[in-house]
Amino acid sequence: MATKEYFIPEHYGNKVSTVDNEGKRKWIYAFQPRGKFYKYRTWLSWFYIILFFGMPFIKINGNPIFLFNIPEGKFSLFGQLFLPQDFVILAIAMLLGIVFIIVFTLLFGRVFCGWVCPQTIFMEMMFRKIEFWIEGPAHVQMKMAKQKVKPRSYYIKRGLKHIIFFGISFVIANTFLSYIIGVDALIEIIRAPFGQHLVGFIALLAFTAVFYFVYAYVREIVCTVICPYGRLQSVLMDKNSMAVAYNYNRGEPRGRKRKGNDDLGDCIDCGMCVNVCHTGIDIRDGLQMECVNCTACMDACDDMMIRVGKPTGLITVASEKQLETNTVGEKSFDLRKKLMITLLIVLTGAFTALIVSRSIFDSTVMRVPGQLYQENADGTVSNLYKIKLVSKSAKTLPYHLEVKEKEAELIYVGQPLDSLRTGEHMEETFFIKIPQDKIKSRKEDLHVQIMSEDRVIQTKTVSFLSGY
Ligand code: SF4
Ligand code: SF4
Incomplete structure (x- = not known):
């Protein structure tokens, strides 16, 4: 199939989506996505949230299922206890983990960030939803932010939102701490008189403050600037890596259909893919480091395509090579991918064998x-x-x-x-x-x-x- 020459915008690679021309933070008011991927993400996030809060209470052979007690040098993986003597196994396990991440990213791009990372799950599926519930949809929040004189209800709602945010951050901090010191030690801290566990209590407050600050203010900057995994994308991915992408072969030239401009592509330039993006980017500009592959723009665009009677999948999951060769949607399960998937299976097997065969x-x-x-x-x-x-x-x-x-x-x-x-x-x-x-x-x-x-x-x- 013939490919279209893609127009690369002037600002591509020169602009941070969350910073305005004067260098100030641009607050993102992401619209709530609706669609099948958002539904899958919601189910997955419920499962994930239950797992996150429930796991500290699960024990295997008396050991917590996961424990990362760095101060005491005690770790538990799937109920298997690791002590400093197991340093070699832990080091090998970490190396296997790093190779796994590299190969996985090379194959599937940043899908972990959008679908599994606790930052995105908590931010988009918990804190953002509470924000919608209290302050209204994104366009209402945006309108209110622009208003010079704000009604009293605005401050009441914001106050309520921040109290709830702080409360949830406190629960997350408790759970987080229970992954470090174990749930039994945490319950002991909670039950004991305040003065007896001053350090534990200060740690709890510090974690709460960090989580609150991240979810109330820092937000998408964690994904776009702070997270080292996000920063590594440009070196981990290549032209064959799958990622959320705009099929410019189908979409360009974009524009609203009017009489006389019948040779337009399928993109009606409605801007909905940009509105729902919580990292504030326009996926039509091409593959960008800020994209966490959350698929919200796919849902938004599919919805638009259905409304205008066009096939869905204008924004889809594709590799750069597929876009360049206009073969989006065609199966590309080549030898390289087969080898990589085999490597992922071997690494998972090696990691499991290492843990299971270890002497207690x-x-x-x-x-x-x-x-x-x-x-x-x-x-x-x-x-x-x-x-x-x-x-x-x-x-x-x-x-x-x-x-x-x-x-x-x-x-x-x-x-x-x-x-x-x-x-x-x-x-x-x-x-x-x-x-x-x-x-x-x-x-x-x-x-x-x-x-x-x-x-x-x-x-x-x-x-x-x-x-x-
Ligand atoms: S561009 Fe699309 S997939 Fe990427 S972060 Fe934005 S909404 Fe999510
Ligand atoms: S949602 Fe789809 S149709 Fe609308 S601007 Fe984005 S790519 Fe174009």
């Missing part, structure tokens, strides 16, 4: 330095060992040590430990004793079993020395 128990058994062996008066030989342990199980485990070899006896030095608490580093010293007539060589391998009741949790091989 770390231990090292060493001979105590400077002690070779002791020949005892009772006709036995003994060696002295030290064991260091850390448990990543959510529960406190009953614990004792055994030696697998029947002829060997294990004798603790001092009071033996009887339980292993989560995340606590423990160590103890013990002898292994073997009758001289049972020893078969100068150096033998013995197996120390770490037991929890009747269950062998781990087996460690140690060498036993003698004067044989």
